[in-house]
Structures are given as structure tokens and as C-alpha cells.
Amino acid sequence: MSTLSPEPVKPLLDGSLKNENEKKREIVRVSGLKKSFGSLEVLKGIDLSVREGEVVVIVGPSGTGKSTLLRCINLLTEPDAGHVWVDGAEITARGADVNKIRAKTGMVFQEFNLFNHLTALNNVAIGLKVVKKIPEEEARRRAMEELERVGLSSKASSYPAELSGGQKQRVAIARALAMDPRVMLFDEPTSALDPELIGEVLEVMKKLASEGMTMLVVSHEMGFAKEVADRIVFMEGGLIVEEGPPDVMFSAPKKARTKEFLGKIGAIHGGTVVA
Amino acid sequence: MAGSDVLAFIERILPDLLRGAVITVELASMGLFLGLVLGLPTAFLRAYGKGLPKYIATLYVEAIRGTPLVVQLFIIHYGLPDLGLTFPRFVSAWLALGINSGAYQAEYFRGGIEAISAGQMAAAQALGMSRLQAIRHIILPQAFRLALPAWTNEAIYMVKYTSIAFMIAVPELLARGKMIISWYFRPTETLLAVAAIYLVILWVVARLMRLVENRFKIPGIGFETDQRA
Ligand SMILES: Nc1ncnc2c1ncn2[C@@H]1O[C@H](COP(=O)(O)OP(=O)(O)OP(=O)(O)O)[C@@H](O)[C@H]1O
Numbered sequence: 001m002s003t004l005s006p007e008p009v010k011p012l013l014d015g016s017l018k019n020e021n022e023k024k025r026e027i028v029r030v031s032g033l034k035k036s037f038g039s040l041e042v043l044k045g046i047d048l049s050v051r052e053g054e055v056v057v058i059v060g061p062s063g064t065g066k067s068t069l070l071r072c073i074n075l076l077t078e079p080d081a082g083h084v085w086v087d088g089a090e091i092t093a094r095g096a097d098v099n100k101i102r103a104k105t106g107m108v109f110q111e112f113n114l115f116n117h118l119t120a121l122n123n124v125a126i127g128l129k130v131v132k133k134i135p136e137e138e139a140r141r142r143a144m145e146e147l148e149r150v151g152l153s154s155k156a157s158s159y160p161a162e163l164s165g166g167q168k169q170r171v172a173i174a175r176a177l178a179m180d181p182r183v184m185l186f187d188e189p190t191s192a193l194d195p196e197l198i199g200e201v202l203e204v205m206k207k208l209a210s211e212g213m214t215m216l217v218v219s220h221e222m223g224f225a226k227e228v229a230d231r232i233v234f235m236e237g238g239l240i241v242e243e244g245p246p247d248v249m250f251s252a253p254k255k256a257r258t259k260e261f262l263g264k265i266g267a268i269h270g271g272t273v274v275a
Numbered sequence: 276m277a278g279s280d281v282l283a284f285i286e287r288i289l290p291d292l293l294r295g296a297v298i299t300v301e302l303a304s305m306g307l308f309l310g311l312v313l314g315l316p317t318a319f320l321r322a323y324g325k326g327l328p329k330y331i332a333t334l335y336v337e338a339i340r341g342t343p344l345v346v347q348l349f350i351i352h353y354g355l356p357d358l359g360l361t362f363p364r365f366v367s368a369w370l371a372l373g374i375n376s377g378a379y380q381a382e383y384f385r386g387g388i389e390a391i392s393a394g395q396m397a398a399a400q401a402l403g404m405s406r407l408q409a410i411r412h413i414i415l416p417q418a419f420r421l422a423l424p425a426w427t428n429e430a431i432y433m434v435k436y437t438s439i440a441f442m443i444a445v446p447e448l449l450a451r452g453k454m455i456i457s458w459y460f461r462p463t464e465t466l467l468a469v470a471a472i473y474l475v476i477l478w479v480v481a482r483l484m485r486l487v488e489n490r491f492k493i494p495g496i497g498f499e500t501d502q503r504a
Pocket residue numbers: 037040042060061062063064065066067068069
């Protein structure tokens with residue numbers, strides 16, 4: 001993957017285009033994002049920027065607001081304060097065409113959330129038909145291509161209940177990819193899977209990353225993070241504690257808390273390091 | 276009483292009873308249809324709506340489920356004319372059965388909707404579907420399947436409930452039976468014939484619903500099919 005500076009990427013506006021990476025388009029930008037549920041403040045002011053082709057892995061303890069952050073980026077959860085831009089369009093702007101901007105982000109959920117009443121093929125085709133208004137034949141053809149991309153064209157006519165967890169998640173990835181998103185959001189895509197099924201999903205994600213897809217991934221698969229991530233973001237208590245490239249984050253983090261957490265998580269969710 | 280005499284009697288009254296049965300079937304199917312038209316939106320208003328529309332939907336369901344069907348029928352047929360609304364007997368019966376069924380169907384569909392995980396709506400919206408599109412393409416087809424067994428029961432109840440229409444002299448199956456009894460004074464054979472015709476209708480309804488359930492059956496969206504004949 002590309003080499004990124006250890007510093008968090010600076011906002012586009014400050015004009016300091018030092019290296020190649022900073023010239024790349026900003027696909028997601030989050031600024032001053034806050035969200036509370038009742039009296040519980042879950043996000044306390046998040047600033048984050050993801051550039052084209054970047055793979056950012058978000059880690060952090062349970063209940064820290066990682067899922068909430070992802071859900072705010074496509075407005076499945078409405079933030080209380082702050083702004084979110086996706087591919088240049090502000091989804092949090094008043095009067096923004098939320099459905100249209102949402103279609104630019106693909107989301108993959110921990111529990112797959114495949115549409116139970118549709119075959120694998122139709123799960124992938126439905127967004128094309130309903131949202132993009134693509135005619136039936138064409139939609140099915142493109143859906144088949146997406147299934148091939150995740151290696152599941154042979155399961156096109158199976159219903160979700162007839163698929164393994166790993167296959168479900170791969171169909172879910174194909175479903176999101178079919179919409180031709182500018183960024184893919186993954187919320188713990190492998191944590192509901194039996195250990196022997198995790199690999200096939202990570203393989204698909206690695207392939208996506210190598211094809212240049214911009215990805216924001218909440219995951220504790222440290223092997224994947226070390227191998228694929230351009231940047232690791234460590235969140236705790238509704239704030240970003242530290243972020244940086246994997247080698248720096250793992251070997252020389254600035255904050256003691258980062259070191260402690262990544263050490264612990266690496267011991268549980270380690271994996272082969274190919275970095 | 277000789278067996279041949281009974282058969283001859285039944286043969287004599289059968290055409291009249293069958294004319295009543297046709298009205299029974301018409302009332303039941305039209306009542307179910309009206310119930311569906313009222314019940315589906317009511318279910319979605321209760322599940323997804325807010326404010327006044329949701330309140331009205333809840334009020335409708337609670338008011339209907341909290342009062343006897345006969346009272347509802349009498350209000351429509353004898354009460355509404357005071358407000359200048361007069362309906363033919365058949366229409367009054369149809370409205371009462373349909374409005375009543377709508378409240379129950381709403382609850383069956385709401386049960387179906389609520390059995391669908393919130394993740395389905397989230398996934399649909401994440402693809403860029405509006406809430407309405409998600410309801411139409413993702414929630415409704417699943418809620419419909421989940422509600423089918425309860426809906427089958429509703430269809431069977433509906434056929435039986437049409438018999439209350441005899442109270443406002445709609446010439447359906449039971450009303451015909453009553454008339455025949457007053458002509459011939461042979462209640463046992465007449466009522467047995469009436470009951471047998473109801474049985475046949477209900478058997479056909481159960482078979483039909485079984486076909487519908489098989490037609491829409493999808494692995495993983497569970498509804499029991501083999502409990503009914
Ligand atoms: N819709 C909601 N209503 C109320 N509270 C919520 C809601 N969604 C999340 N929360 C709460 O917000 C906090 C952060 O949740 P979130 O799911 O974002 O954390 P997370 O970092 O993804 O945790 P995990 O690793 O367990 O998935 C939790 O305390 C959670 O209970």
C-alpha cells in the first residue's frame with residue numbers, strides 16, 4: 001500500500017501539499033462530530049479525514065463510539081453537532097439529499113443484514129433497481145459481476161438462510177459494492193463469524209484495498225490492520241486518542257494508553273504480519 | 276324419518292342455501308379485502324408513524340378490538356342513519372366486517388413488522404433507499420410473509436363472522452337457513468346442512484391459503500404451514 005506520513009493527514013484547506021498523498025482527494029471528512037444518547041455523550045468531538053484509496057482501521061474498547069461514528073458518516077445516526085462530508089458533498093448540510101449522498105458510501109454490518117426474502121443475486125441487484133433505477137436485466141447482469149468479484153456467483157440463487165456466515169458477509173460486501181460507492185464502511189465485519197470463516201471475508205477486503213478502494217474499517221483483526229491499513233485510529237471515550245501508520249502505532253505510539261490497548265488487542269486478535 | 280326423505284328435503288333446500296353461501300363468500304372476501312386495505316397502512320403507521328396519524332391508528336385498533344362486532348354492525352346500520360348515512364344491508368355488513376377485520380389485520384402485520392430486525396431498515400437506507408422505498412421493497416414483503424399464518428386464521432374467522440349479518444337480514448347462508456326453518460319447521464336437518472356448507476367453504480379457504488403460503492415460502496422466513504388441513 002501507499003506510504004503515508006506518520007502525522008494525521010492535514011485538512012485540504014491549509015494548503016501544505018507536502019507529498020503525493022496529501023494531493024489525493026479527500027473522500028470523507030468529519031469535523032467536530034458530537035453525539036449523545038440521552039445523557040450519555042458517545043462522541044465528544046471527532047475530527048477525521050480519509051483520502052482516496054486510503055484504508056483506515058479504527059480500534060478501541062467496546063462502547064467507545066466506533067459504530068456510532070461510522071453510522072454518523074452515512075447519517076444512519078444523526079449527529080448532534082459537527083459536519084460530515086462525503087466526496088465533497090456535506091451530508092449534514094440542511095436540505096442535503098441524504099439518500100443520494102448515502103448511496104456514495106457502502107456499509108457492511110457486523111450482523112450482515114442481508115435482506116432475508118431475496119436471493120443473493122437480488123440482494124445485490126435491489127439497490128441498483130430501486131435506488132439507481134437500472135432496468136431488471138442490466139441490474140441482474142451487474143449484480144452477477146459483483147457476486148463473481150466476491151467469488152459467489154455459484155450461490156446467486158441461494159437465500160441468506162442457505163448461506164454460511166462468511167458467504168453472507170461476502171454477499172453483503174457485493175451488495176454495497178454494486179452501488180459503486182466512493183468509500184466502504186465496515187463495522188466489525190468478521191466479529192460475528194466462526195474463526196474458520198473469517199479468512200475468506202478478510203481476503204475479499206484485502207483484494208478491495210489492493211484495487212484502491214477507500215475503506216474505513218472498525219475491526220480488531222490486527223493481522224489485517226498491520227498488513228492492509230495505511231493508518232490506525234485509536235478511539236476511546238468518544239475521542240480519537242491517537243492515529244498513525246500501523247508500524248508507528250504498534251512499535252512507537254506516543255500515548256501510553258495506545259500502547260497498552262494495542263498490546264492487549266494484538267495478543268488476542270494477532271495474526272501474521274506481512275507489513 | 277326415512278333417509279331418502281332427508282335427502283329429498285336437503286335437495287329441495289340446497290339451491291336456496293347455496294344462494295346464501297354465495298353471499299357469505301362475497302361478504303367474507305370483500306370484508307377481508309377491506310380489512311387488508313385498512314389494516315396494512317394502520318400497521319405501518321403504528322410501527323413507523325408518529326404524532327396524530329399514529330395516534331389515530333392506535334385509537335382505531337383499540338376501539339375496534341375493545342367492542343363487540345355486533346355492536347359495531349348495529350352502529351353502522353342503525354346508528355349512522357341518524358347522521359344521514361344510510362347503507363343497504365349488504366354494504367353495512369361489509370363495512371362492519373371490513374372495519375373490524377382491519378383492526379385485527381393491522382395487529383398481525385404489526386407483529387410481522389416488529390419481528391423484522393432494525394438492521395434490515397438500516398441496510399436498505401445505507402444503500403440509499405428512502406424510508407418509503409425500504410418499507411415497500413424490504414419490510415413489506417417480509418412482514419407479509421411473517422403475518423401469513425395469522426392472516427390465514429383471520430380469513431377463517433371472517434367466513435364464520437359473516438353469519439352475524441343475518442342480524443340485519445342480509446340473506447347470507449345462516450339467514451337463508453333461518454328462513455327455511457320457519458317455512459318447513461325442520462331445524463335439525465337445515466342447520467346440519469348449513470354447518471356442512473360452512474365446513475366446505477372453510478376447507479376450501481384453508482386449501483387456498485396453503486397454496487398461497489407455499490407460493491410465497493422462502494427459506495429462513497419461518498411460518499408453519501402444516502398445522503391446517
Ligand atoms: N441507538 C442508541 N440508543 C442509545 N444508546 C446507544 C445507541 N447506540 C449506541 N448507544 C450507546 O452508545 C455507546 C457507544 O456505542 P457504539 O456502538 O458506538 O460503541 P462501539 O465502540 O461500536 O462498541 P462495540 O465495540 O461494543 O461495538 C454505547 O454505550 C451504546 O450503548
